Amino acid sequence: MPELPEIEVTRLSFADAIAGAKVLSVRMGKALRWPLGCSVVELAGRSVLAVRRRGKYLLIDLDQGLLLLHLGMSGSLSFARHLPPAGSHDHFEMVTSHGTLRLNDPRRFGAVVYADSEDAPEARKLLGKLGMEPLAEGFDVNQFHAGLKRRKAAIKQVLLAGDVVVGVGNIYASEALFLAGIRPTRSAARLSRPRVVKLHAAIREVLARAVAKGGSTLRNFSSARGESGYFQLEVMVYARHGQACRVCGTPIKSLRQGQRSTFYCPHCQTS
DNA sequence: AAAAGCCCCTGGATGC
DNA sequence: TGCATCCAGGGGCTTT
Numbered sequence: 001m002p003e004l005p006e007i008e009v010t011r012l013s014f015a016d017a018i019a020g021a022k023v024l025s026v027r028m029g030k031a032l033r034w035p036l037g038c039s040v041v042e043l044a045g046r047s048v049l050a051v052r053r054r055g056k057y058l059l060i061d062l063d064q065g066l067l068l069l070h071l072g073m074s075g076s077l078s079f080a081r082h083l084p085p086a087g088s089h090d091h092f093e094m095v096t097s098h099g100t101l102r103l104n105d106p107r108r109f110g111a112v113v114y115a116d117s118e119d120a121p122e123a124r125k126l127l128g129k130l131g132m133e134p135l136a137e138g139f140d141v142n143q144f145h146a147g148l149k150r151r152k153a154a155i156k157q158v159l160l161a162g163d164v165v166v167g168v169g170n171i172y173a174s175e176a177l178f179l180a181g182i183r184p185t186r187s188a189a190r191l192s193r194p195r196v197v198k199l200h201a202a203i204r205e206v207l208a209r210a211v212a213k214g215g216s217t218l219r220n221f222s223s224a225r226g227e228s229g230y231f232q233l234e235v236m237v238y239a240r241h242g243q244a245c246r247v248c249g250t251p252i253k254s255l256r257q258g259q260r261s262t263f264y265c266p267h268c269q270t271s
Numbered sequence: 272a273a274a275a276g277c278c279c280c281t282g283g284a285t286g287c
Numbered sequence: 288t289g290c291a292t293c294c295a296g297g298g299g300c301t302t303t
Contacts, residue, residue, distance in 0.1 A: 002296060033279070033299085056297075073296055074281075089281085107280045109297060125299085153274060161274095162298080169296055221296085258275070261294085 002071040004134070004167025005210035006221050007056050010071075013223035014079035014101065015051035021098035022047055023062070029091035032103075033072065033111040037122055038065075043114070048096060055130045055166030065116045068126055072109030078102045079224040101224070131164040134203050135211070139165070145196045148188040155191060155199075156184035157258050164188075168203060171238045172210070174263045176202040178237045183269050184262045185255075195271060209233065237263040 002010070026040040049061040058077075060067040069092075071077070081099045092103040092112045103110060115123035131147065132139050147164035148155070158164060159173045168176060177184050179202035182195055191199070213233050215221045222228045236246055240263060241254040250267040 006296075033297095070297080072280095072298085075296095105280095106282065107295090109279065151273075157274085160297085171296065259277085260297095 002056065002075065002221070003169030003172050003210075004053075004056060004207055005172070006215040007053055007058060007071065007167075008135075008211050009215040009223050010077050011051050011053050011058055013225045013227065014077070018048050018060075018079060018096060018098055018101060019050055020048065021096035024095045024097060026095070027093045028112075029086070029089075029093075030108060032091055032105065032108050033070070034113055036112055036114055038114040043094075048098075054127055054133075055162060056169070057126060059118070065114060066118065066123070068111070068113045068115060068123060069103070070111045070126075071103075072105060072107060072111070074107040075103055075105035075110035076222065077224040078104065078226065080226075129163050130166045131162055132166065134165050134167055134207055139200070139204065141197055141200045144200050145193065148191060148196060151188040152190075153188060154185045154257055155182060155188045156262050158188040159203075160258070160260065165203065167207065170260050170262075171235065172203075172206050174238045175236055176206045178265060178269060179206060181269055182271060184257065184264050186271070192271075237265060239263065 023043050023046045026043045028036060028040060047063040049063060052059040052061065056070060058069040060069060079099050079101045083100050083102055086093060089104050089106045090102050091105055091108065094101045103112065113122055113126065118127065132143060144165065148158065151158045156173050156177060159168045160170065174184065176199065180195065180199040182199060210233055214227060215223065237252050240252040242251050245252055245265040245268060248265065248267045250265055252263055253266050254261055254263045
């Protein structure tokens with residue numbers, strides 16, 4: 001479910017509320033992708049300073065150390081003074097003086113990892129190779145172009161890989177390429193300068209619009225406050241195989257790239 | 272260095 | 288209704 005917009009909407013929905021809270025207790029459920037990396041007991045008594053985002057990771061800064069949180073494919077967070085009793089898919093829970101933060105993740109591809117600092121090896125392993133933040137000032141079109149130039153692989157897969165630009169997941173990659181009029185199979189390195197400029201703008205536009213709408217996605221996304229962004233954003237191509245392109249009416253095509261599905265309009269996306 | 276495949280895991284939709 | 292198959296928002300790791 002979660003790509004950059006959903007992660008950012010989630011962050012915005014509880015960051016202010018949890019800031020300044022004292023951690024009272026932490027509980028883990030079934031194993032997530034990696035072990036927490038510290039004992040839950042030693043987290044009690046620490047304070048939450050802020051919640052930041054890097055790519056699809058949420059960073060919960062504590063007065064000592066930080067938690068790196070990833071929602072994987074099926075994760076979602078809740079934060080409230082009182083939550084319903086924990087269910088079988090609630091695998092992380094942090095009770096604080098301001099409320100309880102809970103991770104629900106049926107598939108358990110998500111993770112909660114403790115690190116002493118952002119420079120600690122556990123953090124660097126996860127954050128070290130991440131590309132530029134697409135919604136930040138630093139998302140420079142020249143750097144973007146330079147990053148693409150050294151990748152001969154298909155542009156769709158380069159976007160997904162996250163080492164040039166972060167946060168563009170399977171839905172928004174298809175959507176951004178549609179907006180830019182680019183075939184998903186085109187080699188990243190061979191994109192013309194004008195196409196790169198267009199793609200740069202398209203990525204920002206698609207992601208920023210989704211954040212503004214409160215997260216989109218196909219199924220049931222909701223923020224940590226329980227607000228739903230369900231279907232607020234109309235997709236142009238994702239999961240629309242065989243349906244008419246909303247611009248030209250041509251049937252949308254789909255294909256597999258690196259065991260992920262890609263959708264595109266053969267008429268609108270030619271270069 | 273880059274690219275391609277392989278997994279991790281559960282649940283919903285679809286088909287027989 | 289039951290059961291098998293396929294597919295799903297990610298991404299680190301291993302192998303070419």
